[in-house]
Amino acid sequence: MKSFTDNSIKNMVFDAGVIYFNIVKADFEAFLAGEVLNTFESVFLDSKKLGATTGGNTLSIVQEYREIEVDGKFGKVKGLTILSFSDASLSTSLKELSAANIAKVLNNGDGSIVVGDYNKITVKECLEASDYIDNIVLISPRYCEGGTTEFVFVLLENVINTNGLELALEDNNEGTIELVFESHKTVNDRAAQVEIYTVIPV
Numbered sequence: 001m002k003s004f005t006d007n008s009i010k011n012m013v014f015d016a017g018v019i020y021f022n023i024v025k026a027d028f029e030a031f032l033a034g035e036v037l038n039t040f041e042s043v044f045l046d047s048k049k050l051g052a053t054t055g056g057n058t059l060s061i062v063q064e065y066r067e068i069e070v071d072g073k074f075g076k077v078k079g080l081t082i083l084s085f086s087d088a089s090l091s092t093s094l095k096e097l098s099a100a101n102i103a104k105v106l107n108n109g110d111g112s113i114v115v116g117d118y119n120k121i122t123v124k125e126c127l128e129a130s131d132y133i134d135n136i137v138l139i140s141p142r143y144c145e146g147g148t149t150e151f152v153f154v155l156l157e158n159v160i161n162t163n164g165l166e167l168a169l170e171d172n173n174e175g176t177i178e179l180v181f182e183s184h185k186t187v188n189d190r191a192a193q194v195e196i197y198t199v200i201p202v
Contacts, residue, residue: 010143013152016056017140020048051096058091088194089182107131107160133159153197156183
């Protein structure tokens with residue numbers, strides 16, 4: 001008996017993946033539905049890539065449960081465990097430090113003010129609704145079927161970086177910023193604001 005089967009490879013996710021931001025969700029859903037006018041290239045534009053990262057990307061979905069305590073209960077009982085809350089985040093190490101990316105790191109909305117030949121990025125006192133990134137999408141390849149690569153998509157909505165900015169510069173290395181993009185809910189319920197899309201097996 002073995003755990004590996006002929007179909008195992010079809011359920012593996014490869015490589016670090018690529019992060020996109022502010023994807024038009026209606027176009028994304030149309031692409032998933034197979035509408036001809038919404039191709040991968042028309043939905044996931046190069047201009048929407050976050051940029052070069054290092055060390056991969058880490059998705060974290062935290063779910064905290066609590067036990068309802070009642071008299072006469074002898075251990076955990078099915079139905080008496082409920083979800084207290086859940087949150088989702090995506091961690092990455094960013095090497096591409098454009099002005100727009102530094103603004104995203106500092107949750108500074110559209111970002112920079114042009115001063116002469118420079119972009120000026122500042123830290124804001126108040127976090128506004130416009131400072132949230134509408135969404136980020138992590139795309140990682142999986143099994144290649146008939147010459148066509150399939151993907152896994154992870155979408156987080158209403159995102160800000162909660163890890164601040166720490167940039168260490170040293171010889172023979174590139175500056176890198178550790179980011180934690182956390183999703184935020186628009187409805188105050190217990191579900192995390194995250195969606196995962198995988199191909200339906202044939």
